[in-house]
Amino acid sequence: MTTEATEPTADASRTSGSASKLIKVVVLAALVSVIGVAYFNYGDDLSLAGLAEKEAALQSWQQDNPVLAYGAAWLVYVVVTGLSLPGAVPLTLVFGWFFGFWKALLIVSFGSTAGATVAFLLSRYLLQETVQSKFSERLESVNKAFRREGAYYLFSLRLIPAVPFFVINVVMGLTPISVTTFWWVSQCGMLPGTCVFVYAGTQVPDLQTLADQGWQSILSWPLVAAFVLLGLFPIVVKKLMAKFGRTPEALQNKEEPGRDT
Template identity: 60%
Template sequence: MTSADSETELPERTESQNEEHASGIESHVSRTGTWIRLAVFVLLVGIISLAYFNFRDVLTLKYLATQETNWRDFASQHPVAIYLIAFLIYTSITGLSLPGAVPLTLTYGWFFGFWKALLLVSFSSTAGATLAFLTSRYLFRSAIQSRYGERFAVINQQFEKEGAFYLFILRLVPAFPFFLINVVMGLTTIRAWTFWWVSQIGMLAGTAVFIYAGTSVPTLQELSEQGAKGILTPQLIVAFVLLGTFPLLVKKIVNRIQNRK
């Protein structure tokens, strides 16, 4: 083998080694994220189990129905405090990418009603998404771009042209995890203001569907009086149909838009 051949093959080996190194880093990050989520899940299970064994005597439907009345009375007497607390809770969960956003959305719809819950969840979810977006941008963007600069240059060029449209599609179609969109968008050159308003509009329809599903759940007082038969209402059936058909409908609309382009 000549020295010229050796010099020609050296960059190929170096590039291969870099790819293996990058793959190792991605694998390590993935494992770390998995362990963190597992730890959070175990912690939540532990808290719920501890609460159940300590308060199982009072966790009856009749008792909870009585407490629901007290909660609603307190909310009507202190609306600003209740909405502020609810906003901070939802923003924290979405901003830290913790599990529980969907159950919390349903709960807010059940407790606050459709329009109040829609405003609350819409703005708090976007605030949490923007928080995760900015965290990703200022903590990870420089390191990622220094390692994968050429690849991200191509991605950023595409986002400069149609970044808002791509983000809108990602928000509208629930095909990608909420937290993943926030983190990945933070690595691009899309502006924070654009990220905020596109997310605000793009997530509105899906949020409305989940809020409606939450409002379809009967109150605890109704469940206490009617039993299991009080759960299955026509409104709840409609809500389940909407939850099932909404992603399919949105996907068809998006495909038509892309075909026209």
């Protein structure tokens, strides 16, 4: 009787698991398809050269529809950063030029955090098996560090760009950290870098010049000083963390002594 009762339960569990995997695959495939079609159709329009061609039209539209412009800019930034699409840095520069420092800072800061949270949630609910298989060794180290340090661990990773933005998002999605904690810690940790890049955007004379001449068109002593400070800031933070034995090494791609390469 026990065996007969257990077998249907096991079959139901396997069926439920298979259905759950199928739903995840379908949702992920639909998401990738939508992203692919959108990027294929509108990717060039969001490039620096594409935006430069529409410079006058964009400024006129923003003056006529300020609230809509802010919302659209935020949504575009969320999509680009949340799906790890190329173009986040050029968009930051464009927003700094287009909206001015403080307005652009709000859009980019909250947009990048929202995008990071989107990637975090996709990892937690849709990409869990893929991420675990790819980052299994690092994930174990991350979980140990997270249990030991808590939210401070994520904050230190945000301050010290030891690993790519998207890797932090997807790997942290498999830790016990709550969405709320992930949001506010990321918001604070990414703010220094956001300030510098938005400020760089405010130095852009016009988009066509930036597209044609690149960084040379916006270089100035205040901007150089800001980037120097941004470069020194992680070094200072890392030294302070190392002094207290709290440097986040779990996600860094370092070889262990005696380990085969």
